[in-house]
Amino acid sequence: MRRCERGPAPELLARDGAELARRYVTNRLTNPAYRFQWGASRLGVVREALERMTDERCSYCDGYPIAATGEESVDHFRPKSRAEFYELVCTWTNLFLTCTACNKAKQDQWDEALLCPDDSSYAFERYFEYRFDTGELQPSASASPDDQTRASRTIEIFDLNRAGACISRRRTVKRLRGRTSDSDDDLDDLDYRYLLPLCPVKSA
Numbered sequence: 001m002r003r004c005e006r007g008p009a010p011e012l013l014a015r016d017g018a019e020l021a022r023r024y025v026t027n028r029l030t031n032p033a034y035r036f037q038w039g040a041s042r043l044g045v046v047r048e049a050l051e052r053m054t055d056e057r058c059s060y061c062d063g064y065p066i067a068a069t070g071e072e073s074v075d076h077f078r079p080k081s082r083a084e085f086y087e088l089v090c091t092w093t094n095l096f097l098t099c100t101a102c103n104k105a106k107q108d109q110w111d112e113a114l115l116c117p118d119d120s121s122y123a124f125e126r127y128f129e130y131r132f133d134t135g136e137l138q139p140s141a142s143a144s145p146d147d148q149t150r151a152s153r154t155i156e157i158f159d160l161n162r163a164g165a166c167i168s169r170r171r172t173v174k175r176l177r178g179r180t181s182d183s184d185d186d187l188d189d190l191d192y193r194y195l196l197p198l199c200p201v202k203s204a
């Protein structure tokens with residue numbers, strides 16, 4: 001997970017969000033099978049705003065490209081399927097761009113301990129360590145017990161140590177470690193960008 005900076009809410013959410021949420025709450029309470037749909041034009045606007053926040057990376061694993069389409073690419077951090085969070089269905093700060101793998105792992109799980117990438121106190125190094133041998137993330141040994149619990153729950157809920165992510169992280173590290181100061185690798189397509197500070201550029 002990499003820290004990101006949230007921009008202002010898209011105008012349509014600021015304008016219509018409260019009314020859309022009110023309708024969702026009413027529909028959901030009368031029909032538990034009711035499913036929220038953004039609608040193509042709204043989804044496009046929301047997704048674009050979320051993409052700007054993470055440079056099109058997954059908010060949780062920083063995977064790129066994110067391999068998620070449609071509704072599944074917008075995650076409700078506090079799940080919209082839980083009655084206590086119904087009213088947050090269109091709340092800008094509850095929405096994150098996600099990849100298919102993180103979205104499927106999380107589903108409607110919720111834990112107050114979950115780390116949030118746009119939290120101003122969040123930093124990868126504060127909570128996590130990267131294992132160069134396996135490509136796995138683990139709670140930082142120097143973190144407080146509370147922070148270690150939060151890191152561990154975050155790894156678990158988003159399944160951040162799934163095989164595909166570990167392989168991709170090892171590939172990213174190999175690429176970063178192969179760079180020298182005269183490399184012309186501009187890293188525009190880099191995934192798992194929290195690994196960048198761990199792999200300083202070698203002098204040519």
Ligand SMILES: [Zn+2]
Binds near residue numbers: 063099100102103
């Ligand atoms: Zn992801």
